[in-house]
Amino acid sequence: MITATNLSKVYNGTTVLNIEHLDIPKGQNFGLVGNNGAGKTTFFSLLLDLIQPTTGNIFNKEITVSQSEDWKPFTSAFIDESFLIGYLTPEEYFYFVGELRNRNKADIDSFLEQFTDLFNGEILGRNKYLRDLSKGNQKKVGIVAALIGEPEVVILDEPFANLDPTTQIRLKKLLKELSKTVGTTVLISSHDLIHVTEVCERIVVLDKGLIVRDIETSEATLKELEDYFSREIAEA
Numbered sequence: 001m002i003t004a005t006n007l008s009k010v011y012n013g014t015t016v017l018n019i020e021h022l023d024i025p026k027g028q029n030f031g032l033v034g035n036n037g038a039g040k041t042t043f044f045s046l047l048l049d050l051i052q053p054t055t056g057n058i059f060n061k062e063i064t065v066s067q068s069e070d071w072k073p074f075t076s077a078f079i080d081e082s083f084l085i086g087y088l089t090p091e092e093y094f095y096f097v098g099e100l101r102n103r104n105k106a107d108i109d110s111f112l113e114q115f116t117d118l119f120n121g122e123i124l125g126r127n128k129y130l131r132d133l134s135k136g137n138q139k140k141v142g143i144v145a146a147l148i149g150e151p152e153v154v155i156l157d158e159p160f161a162n163l164d165p166t167t168q169i170r171l172k173k174l175l176k177e178l179s180k181t182v183g184t185t186v187l188i189s190s191h192d193l194i195h196v197t198e199v200c201e202r203i204v205v206l207d208k209g210l211i212v213r214d215i216e217t218s219e220a221t222l223k224e225l226e227d228y229f230s231r232e233i234a235e236a
C-alpha cells in the first residue's frame, strides 16, 4: 500500500531521515517508534506531502505523493492541532471534513453516534470552539475527523498523548478494529511502547532517521523494545 524508496530528508546539511526501502502492506497496523528527533513526524509529513523529499519517493497505492494528488481521497491523518480549525465548533468541523469526503450532515450525525462514549459528553452539543477545548479533547476531534469517509489509509502522530487512560483504552480497541475488520492501513507513531505493541502488528524503530529495527509484534516485542531503548543508559 505504501512504499518508500531511497527516501531522505536533509535540513541544512543534516540528514534527518534516510530510508532505503520500506513497504507497508494494505491493512497493516504499523507503528513507528523512536526517540525525540528520530524522524517519525518527518516520515509522516513526507507521506502527506507536507514537505518535499530531498531524495527518493514515497508511494501511496502506487501514486507518487509528491507528484499527484490522487492519494488524497483515500488517505487521512491527524498530525497535530494545525489540522483543526480553531474558530469552528466540533460539529462544524466534522461537517466540514464530511463535505470534503462527500458525506452529508445526516451521514456525519450517524457516523458520530459510535463515538458517544469516547466523547464523554464533552465534545458535541457544547457550543465550544475547537480552540477552547482541552488538548485531549482537541485530539479526540482530530482523530475522529480523520476517520470520516472510510479512508483506506489513516496516519496518526502520537495518538495516545494527552488522552486520559479510559480514552487510551477505547482508542486502542478502535485502532485494532479498523485494520482487522475494515482493512484500513493504520500508521501510528508513539512514545508509549506498551500501547504501540498492543495496537500494532509491526513496529519499526527509527534512530537518527535510520530504520534500526523492523519487528513483527509478538509477546517478546515489548521487552525487545525496552531493552533497545535502555541500552544507552546501560552503556553509560
Ligand SMILES: Nc1ncnc2c1ncn2[C@@H]1O[C@H](COP(=O)(O)OP(=O)(O)OP(=O)(O)O)[C@@H](O)[C@H]1O
Pocket: 011, 016, 034, 035, 036, 037, 038, 039, 040, 041, 042, 043
Ligand atoms: N523545518 C526544519 N528545519 C530544520 N530541522 C528540522 C525541521 N523539521 C524537523 N527538523 C529536524 O528533523 C529531525 C527529525 O524531527 P521529527 O520531528 O521528524 O522527529 P520525531 O521523531 O517526530 O520527534 P519527536 O518524538 O520529538 O516528535 C529533528 O532533528 C528536527 O529538529
